[in-house]
Amino acid sequence: xxxxxxxxxxxxxxxxxxxxxxxxxxxxxxxxxxxxxxxxxxxxxxxxxxxxxxxxxxxxxxxxxxxxxxxxxxxxxxxxxxxxxxxxxxxxxxxxxxxxxxxxxxxxxxxxxxxxxxxxxxxxxxxxxxxxxxxxxxxxxxxxxxxxxxxxxxxxxxxxxxxxxxxxxxxxxxxxxxxxxxxxxxxxxxxxxxxxxxxxxxxxxxxxxxxxxxxxxxxxxxxxxxxxxxxxxxxxxxxxxxxxxxxxxxxxxxxxxxxxxxxxxxxxxxxxxxxxxxxxxxxxxxxxxxxxxxxxxxxxxxxxxxxxxxxxxxxxxxxxxxxxxxxxxxxxxxxxxxxxxxxxxxxxxxxxxxxxxxxxxxxxxxxxxxxxxxxxxxxxxxxxxxxxxxxxxxxxxxxxxxxxxxxxxxxxxxxxxxxxxxxxxxxxxxxxxxxxxxxxxxxxxxxxxxxxxxxxxxxxxxxxxxxxxxxxxxxxxxxxxxxxxxxxxxxx
Numbered sequence: 001x002x003x004x005x006x007x008x009x010x011x012x013x014x015x016x017x018x019x020x021x022x023x024x025x026x027x028x029x030x031x032x033x034x035x036x037x038x039x040x041x042x043x044x045x046x047x048x049x050x051x052x053x054x055x056x057x058x059x060x061x062x063x064x065x066x067x068x069x070x071x072x073x074x075x076x077x078x079x080x081x082x083x084x085x086x087x088x089x090x091x092x093x094x095x096x097x098x099x100x101x102x103x104x105x106x107x108x109x110x111x112x113x114x115x116x117x118x119x120x121x122x123x124x125x126x127x128x129x130x131x132x133x134x135x136x137x138x139x140x141x142x143x144x145x146x147x148x149x150x151x152x153x154x155x156x157x158x159x160x161x162x163x164x165x166x167x168x169x170x171x172x173x174x175x176x177x178x179x180x181x182x183x184x185x186x187x188x189x190x191x192x193x194x195x196x197x198x199x200x201x202x203x204x205x206x207x208x209x210x211x212x213x214x215x216x217x218x219x220x221x222x223x224x225x226x227x228x229x230x231x232x233x234x235x236x237x238x239x240x241x242x243x244x245x246x247x248x249x250x251x252x253x254x255x256x257x258x259x260x261x262x263x264x265x266x267x268x269x270x271x272x273x274x275x276x277x278x279x280x281x282x283x284x285x286x287x288x289x290x291x292x293x294x295x296x297x298x299x300x301x302x303x304x305x306x307x308x309x310x311x312x313x314x315x316x317x318x319x320x321x322x323x324x325x326x327x328x329x330x331x332x333x334x335x336x337x338x339x340x341x342x343x344x345x346x347x348x349x350x351x352x353x354x355x356x357x358x359x360x361x362x363x364x365x366x367x368x369x370x371x372x373x374x375x376x377x378x379x380x381x382x383x384x385x386x387x388x389x390x391x392x393x394x395x396x397x398x399x400x401x402x403x404x405x406x407x408x409x410x411x412x413x414x415x416x417x418x419x420x421x422x423x424x425x426x427x428x429x430x431x432x433x434x435x436x437x438x439x440x441x442x443x444x445x446x447x448x449x450x451x452x453x454x455x456x457x458x459x460x461x462x463x464x465x466x467x468x469x470x471x472x473x474x475x476x477x478x479x480x481x482x483x484x485x486x487x488x489x490x491x492x
Contacts (some may be wrong), residue, residue: 009420016134018054022085029330030083033090036337038078039486040126044119045070046220046489048202049110057212058109066110067492069102088309088332090118110458113212114205116237120199120390124333126223128245131340132194137475138347139187143180143468145354147461150176154457157439158364159373163462166371167441170271173360173461180464186252187471193241194478195246195357200225201235207324208232215438224485237323242336249339253303253310256346259301263353267293273364275336277356280349302342309339366438372411374400377436386426396423412437 012019016024029145031043046067053063073094075398087093099107154173159166200223203209203216209232229235266274280295312335375397382393399422404414416433420426428436435441447453450460 001423003087015086017085020417021289022083022361025087026085027083027375028221030087030093032330032334034081036127036333037090037123038081040123041090041119042070042074043126043223043486044122045094045098045110045200046368046492047219048114048119049176050111050222050492051215051218052112053095054218055213057214059123060108062106062109065102065106066098069098069107070110072101073097088448091119092204112200113210113214117206118201118204120329121204121236124196124329125199125201125241126227127333128197128241128336128340129194130482131247131337131344132190132197133475133478134288135249135252135340135344135347136187136190136194136471137479138344138351139183139190140471140475141353142354143183143187143464143471145178145351146176146183147468149354149357149359150174150180150457150464151461153359154454154461156361156364157344157360157368158292159368159371159439166367168373168376169368169442170362171443171454172364173454173457177457177460178432182255182259183252184464184467186248186255189248189251191474195226195243196244197241199229199241200227201229204229204232204235207236214318222485222489226483229384233323237330238388239317239320242313242332243319243326245336246313246339249336250307250314251291253306253343253346256350257300257303260296260303260350264293264300267296270419271367273360273407275360276353277358279356295349295353297458299353302346303347306339306342306346309335309342313339348474365439369412369437372401372404374411374437374439374442377442381428381432381436381479382423382426385427385432388426396426410437416491 020414044074049058049066049070051058052058058066061444076097081093084093087096095111098110102441106157140403150173152173153176154171156172157169158175159174162169162171200216200220202219202223203214217385220226220228229238263274265271267276276295278291280293281291282294284290284292316327316332316335321352323417377396378400379390379393382388382396383390386393388396400411400419403422404411407414416428420428442455443452446455447456449456
């Protein structure tokens, strides 16, 4: 044996767990389990014991005594649990403490017909279910805030941009409604993840179920799941509930980050359209004139970080075997928990900002009158009202815009007589030209389904109000059901 190896083993130990293994793996994992899985572990202990008792696999007296021991240990609280090398993880430490109350034999019966495999998968699902529901609830409140502000600003004309350049007039209400619609698809993605997660693997045991006459459907009821993962191999081997959770998180935060970026642009002094409430800005330490919208900046950074956590979970599953494997367990799960925590913070911050922000309607209208962004209406008017072939009409519009730009003017600063000279025989009326250069008329004429016309936006808003209201009812129903399950188990 080399001297280096001998010295290392003397310091680190030669029996399990080695000092390095304990300090760098078991202890951090234990602390994560204690922080996130403590409550779900005791839910499963109670539910499984009740099921064993109902199935007469253990006696009523045994079941009651086990439940008493579980209750006493649960009362100690997670803060009383500290890593000790003699226990591999929190699971075994809890079992040992329950044994102190009811004895080893009876404590061992609590684990009949189950494994750390199905129990672990169930714990992860219970925790992620709660995170998803909390995030969904906060997304619903953000959706409400967006719709409320969209209603307030459905007539506030502003420039829309394509390729970051001023393109056509729209309204701030139309813009906010677009964000709300994007958010509505993200909340549906979150619900899809929720339904995938909210299935019970209990009864799969290690991977092939058990020879005991358990009732897997009863575990679904006791834990508030929506159904059972029927195939026991699938129940243990699958990671798609982690993928779906991570990817729904990535989608939400990526989509949100895009309009956070837009809000920051609008809130700049140069653009001057969006005023973030004083409650959510900070002043400079040296430049007293500044109002820094740091709530949006923090939200952007946290959203990017949440995307990173979700993608990390996805990457950690990639190329892992289809079965029980630690890659999808203790090292992966905290990434999702951190990602959901960050996303919830982002959504709460944005709900506060959106609810209290003000939009500069006068400045927005002035900007919508510049950069010739109503010029496409000239082509439409020529084609629709003057029987000019559309390609010719588009060419004329291009000629007009180039000539106006050469003059260093805006469209509204040019007289109709000058425009008619450029149109080669077509004679626009003065009223038609005034309507063409007016961004409000441009918006009002876009009264097609989904357009920015205020009446169209109003009809869309009515539907969105119902959508977000229905989401609230759905959330309340789910939250109440889960809360009732937790109360009933705690009173078992």
